[in-house]
Amino acid sequence: MHDPGTTRPVDVVVIGGGVVGCATALALQSRPGISVEVLEAEDRVAAHQTGHNSGVIHSGLYYKPGSLKAQNCAAGREALYAFLAERGIPHARCGKLVVATRPDEVPRLDELMARGLANGLQGLRRVGPRELREREPHVAGIAGLVVPDTGVVDYVQVTRAYAAAVVAAGGAVTTGARVTGVRVLPDRVVLETPRGPRAARYVVNCGGLQSDRVARLCGVAPDVRIVPFKGEYYDVTPSRHDLVRALIYPVPDPRFPFLGVHFTRSVHGEVHAGPNAVLAWHREGYRPWSFRWEDARDTLAWPGFVRMAWRFWRMGLSEVARSFSRRLFVRALQRLVPDITLADVTPGVPGIRAQALGRDGALVDDFVIVPGPRSIHVLNAPSPAATASLAIGRSVADLAFTTFDLDGFPQGVSDLGVQRK
Numbered sequence: 471m472h473d474p475g476t477t478r479p480v481d482v483v484v485i486g487g488g489v490v491g492c493a494t495a496l497a498l499q500s501r502p503g504i505s506v507e508v509l510e511a512e513d514r515v516a517a518h519q520t521g522h523n524s525g526v527i528h529s530g531l532y533y534k535p536g537s538l539k540a541q542n543c544a545a546g547r548e549a550l551y552a553f554l555a556e557r558g559i560p561h562a563r564c565g566k567l568v569v570a571t572r573p574d575e576v577p578r579l580d581e582l583m584a585r586g587l588a589n590g591l592q593g594l595r596r597v598g599p600r601e602l603r604e605r606e607p608h609v610a611g612i613a614g615l616v617v618p619d620t621g622v623v624d625y626v627q628v629t630r631a632y633a634a635a636v637v638a639a640g641g642a643v644t645t646g647a648r649v650t651g652v653r654v655l656p657d658r659v660v661l662e663t664p665r666g667p668r669a670a671r672y673v674v675n676c677g678g679l680q681s682d683r684v685a686r687l688c689g690v691a692p693d694v695r696i697v698p699f700k701g702e703y704y705d706v707t708p709s710r711h712d713l714v715r716a717l718i719y720p721v722p723d724p725r726f727p728f729l730g731v732h733f734t735r736s737v738h739g740e741v742h743a744g745p746n747a748v749l750a751w752h753r754e755g756y757r758p759w760s761f762r763w764e765d766a767r768d769t770l771a772w773p774g775f776v777r778m779a780w781r782f783w784r785m786g787l788s789e790v791a792r793s794f795s796r797r798l799f800v801r802a803l804q805r806l807v808p809d810i811t812l813a814d815v816t817p818g819v820p821g822i823r824a825q826a827l828g829r830d831g832a833l834v835d836d837f838v839i840v841p842g843p844r845s846i847h848v849l850n851a852p853s854p855a856a857t858a859s860l861a862i863g864r865s866v867a868d869l870a871f872t873t874f875d876l877d878g879f880p881q882g883v884s885d886l887g888v889q890r891k
Contacts, residue, residue, distance in 0.1 A: 479658045479659075479668075479669035479670045479671055480505040480506060480507050480642075480668075480669070480670050480671070481498075481504050481505045481506065481670065481671050481672065482495075482498050482504065482505075482506050482507075482670055482671065482672050482673070482674060482870065483506075483507050483508075483509055483659070483661060483668055483670035483672075483673050483674070484498070484506060484507070484508045484509070484673075484674045484676055485509050485649055485661075485673060485674070485675045485676060485677050485684055486508075486509075486510065486511075486675070486676035486677040486678055486680075486681070487508050487509075487510025487511075487512075487514075487515035487516065487517070487629070487633065487643060487645065488515070488516060488517075488518065488519055488520040488629065488676065488678050489516065489520040489625050489628060489629045489632070489855070489856045489859045490676050490678075490848065490851050490855055490856075490859050490862055490863065491508060491510075491674075491676030491677075491678075492508060492515060492629050492632035492633045492636065492643070492859075493632050493859035493860050493862065493863030494674055494676055494848075494862070494863040494866045494867060495508045495632070495633075495636045495641060495643075495863075496632050496635050496636050496639075496860075496863060497860075497863040497864045497866070497867035498641075498674075498867045498870065499635075499636050499639045499640065499641040500639065500867075501867070501871070505640070505641065506636065506641040506642070507641060507642040507643075507644060507668065507670070508633065508636060508641070508642070508643040508644065509644055509647040509648075509649060509661065509663060509668060510643065510644065510645045510646075510647060511646075511647065511648035511649070511680070512645060512646070513645050513646050514645060515626075515629050515630060515633050515643065515645070516625065516626040516629035516630065518678060518679055518754060518822065519678050519679065519821065519822065519823065519824060520625050520626065520629050520856060521625070521626045521629075522701075522756070522819060522820065522821030522822065523625060523821055523853075523856060524703075524734045524736075524742060524745075524821075525622050525623055525624055525625060525734070525736050525737060526566075526620065526621070526622060526717065526734060526857070527547060527550060527551070527561070527563075527620060527621035527622060527623055527857050528543055528547065528620065528853065528854035528857040529543075529547065529566075529586070529591055529617050529619035529620045530543035530544050530547065530586070530589045530590075530591065530619075530854065531568070531582055531585065531586045531589070531591060531615075531617055531620075532582070532585070532722065532729075533585070533589065533854075534585070535585060535588035535589055537836065538836055538837055539835075539836060539837075539852075539854065539858075540589045541861075542837075542854075542858040542861040542862055542865070543589075543854045543857055543858045543861075544589060544590055545858070545861040546854070546857055546858030546859060546860050546861035546862065547619065547854075547857050547858070549860040549861060550623075550628070550857060550859070550860055551563065551621070553628075553631075553860060554623060554628070557631050559623065559624075559627050559628060559631060560623070560624070560627070560737050561621055561622065561623040561737055562621055562622050562623075562737055563618070563619070563620075563621040564620070564621055564622060564716040564717065564735070565616060565617055565618040565619070565620055565621075565716060565717070566616075566617045566620040566716060566717035566718070566719055567602065567605055567606055567609065567614050567615070567616060567617070567716070567717065567718050567719070568582060568614060568615040568617065568719045568720070568721060569602065569609055569610075569611035569613075569614045569718060569719065569720060569721070569806055570611055570612055570613040570614065570721050571610060571611050571612065571720070571721075571805050571806065572612075573612065575613075575720075575721040576612065576613050578721050578722075579596070579613055579614070579615055579721055580596075582615055582721070583596060583615055586615075586617065591617065591618075591619050592618065592619060593616070593618035593619070594615065594616065594617060594618075595615075595616050596613065596614070596615060596616075597613070597614045597615070597616055598612075598613060598614075599611065599612055599613070601614070602614045605715070606714070606715055606716070606718055607715075608712075608713045608714070608807050608808075608809050608810075609718055609806060609807055610805070610806065610807065610808050611806070620717060622717070622734065622735070622736055622737045623737055624736070624737055624738065625856050628856075628859075632859075644663075644665060644668075646664060646665055647663040647664065647665045647668070648663060648664060649661050649662065649663055649677075649684060649687065650662050650663065650664070651687065652673075652684075652687040652688050652689075654688065654689055654843045654844055654845075657671070658670065658671055658844075659671075659672065659673050659688070659844050659845065661673070671844070671874075672844050672845060672846075672870065672874045673688065673844060673845040673846075674845070674846050674848070674866060674870060675688065675845060675846065675847040675848060675849075676848045676851070676866075678824045678851075679696060679698060679753040679754060679822060679824040680696075680753065681696060681824065681847060681848060681849050682694065682695055682696045682826075682849060683696075684847070685840065685842065685847040685849060688842050688843065688845045688847070689842060689843055690840060690841075690842035690843075690845070690847055692838075692840050692847065692849050693828065693829060694826040694827060694828055694829075694834055694838055694849055694850065695768065695769070695772040695774065695775075695826070695827050696753070696768075696824050696825065696826060696827075696849075697749070697769050697772070697775065697778075697825050697826075697827040698749075698750040698752075698753045698765065698769075698822045698823065698824060698825070699747050699748065699749060699750060699822070699823045699825050700747070700748050700749070700750040700756075700820050700821070700822050700823075701744060701745030701746070701747055701820055701821045701822070701823060702744055702745055702746040702747075702748065702793055702817075702818075702820045703742050703743065703744035703745050703746075703817075703818035703819065703820060703821075704742070704743045704744055704796075704799065704800075704803075704815035704816065704817060704818050705740060705741070705742055705743070705815065705816050705817075705818040706733075706740075706741035706742070706743055706810070706814055706815055707813075707814055707815070707816060710741075710810070710814040711735070711739070711740075711741050713733075713741070713807055713809060713810055713814070714733045714734075714735050714741045714807065715735065716735055717732070717733065717734050717735065718732060718733040718806050718807065719732040719733075720732060720805065720806060730802075731743060731744050731745065731746065731799070731802050731803055732744075732806070733803070733806065733807065742818055743799075743803050743810075743815060743818075744799075744818070745820070745821065746789055746792045746793055746799060747789050747823075748786075748789050748790055748793045749769070749786070750765075750822050751765060751766045751769075752765050752766075753765045753822065753824075754822070755822075756819070756820050756821075756822070772827060772829075773829050774827045774828050774829045774830060774831040774832070775827065775831070776831070777830060777831025778827060778831040778832075778833065780831070781831060796812060796815070797812060799815075800812050800814075800815060803815075823852075824850075824851075825850075825852070826838055826849055826850035826852075834850045834852075835852065836850070836852075837850055837851060837852075837855075837862070838850035839866070839869070841873065844874070846866065846869060846870060846873075846874075848862075848866060
């Protein structure tokens with residue numbers, strides 16, 4: 471094998487074969503004369519966050535108007551719908567229903583509608599109890615908001631399509647290539663993997679659950695740490711799929727960082743309920759008792775963890791209680807659909823969310839992109855990252871083309887917001 475320090479490297483290696491990594495590689499590979507390789511640690515693309523989410527194409531309802539999330543969700547949503555139609559990928563623009571079950575939630579429902587209108591959502595409308603039942607016969611509520619722009623898709627299929635497009639355009643997607651070491655040389659970066667060393671002029675880190683560790687391998691000391699949260703789902707038994715026609719969501723509580731348990735009918739027809747969000751002690755472990763010492767140590771040793779735990783301990787206890795009690799979980803679901811019972815749900819496949827946590831204990835809510843020597847690091851790509859993947863990919867590619875040079879990052883601005891050291 472040739473020494474990658476002496477052979478011609480590809481222009482850009484993208485670390486991470488999730489939906490954002492493959493979308494970024496596609497945007498990079500679309501530029502004439504650019505060579506790109508995606509390195510994915512697992513034996514397939516979309517193995518972690520992308521392959522374990524609810525499959526929702528988000529509308530952008532919840533995000534502050536003018537924010538990076540709102541802008542990228544709107545642009546990415548429509549680009550995604552166009553891509554799905556062009557490629558013939560099954561999807562449904564089915565809409566969702568946000569339901570107020572208590573009087574104190576109605577003003578927040580009005581705020582959501584105003585926010586959605588400001589974000590350019592089409593067809594938003596308020597409905598009362600009668601129209602709620604016409605749309606979702608088993609739902610309970612005193613008011614609701616119909617959000618037609620929401621949809622569903624299988625993001626594993628989406629990511630595979632992105633990866634195939636990268637290869638068709640002349641790029642490469644290499645699986646089983648977890649990055650275990652990095653050498654930054656004057657004119658290239660050499661990455662050690664089980665598939666042998668890889669060399670690139672520049673690196674874009676879209677490593678998701680491992681993105682902070684990859685950044686440190688590249689000589690970057692980010693001010694955030696990835697703290698994994700496990701989203702626990704239940705599946706509604708097929709005989710009770712009639713309980714949910716499309717997507718049913720609660721009105722979110724602004725005091726808490728998660729949306730709360732909800733119902734989703736997937737593009738394949740399954741009905742999922744959840745998620746319950748609990749701290750995970752293994753970044754890539756999906757079994758109920760998965761534990762990895764390195765992951766637990768990194769979480770507990772981070773200064774922001776104690777601050778976060780102190781701030782959200784009450785919410786955390788309720789999430790843990792629902793994690794151990796199916797009865798409590800179903801009770802939360804019954805706020806939206808009273809007819810659902812313990813016999814109607816079975817444990818589903820969980821997902822793990824790569825949540826960036828600041829030193830101050832704040833759960834970072836927006837995109838975090840940090841430059842490094844011959845590299846860019848996407849350290850937080852929260853929901854709606856899958857929906858907005860094409861927009862995020864274009865933005866990261868634009869940042870790469872405007873900032874990469876032999877001295878690092880002397881200039882350049884990204885519309886995703888780049889944090890400078």
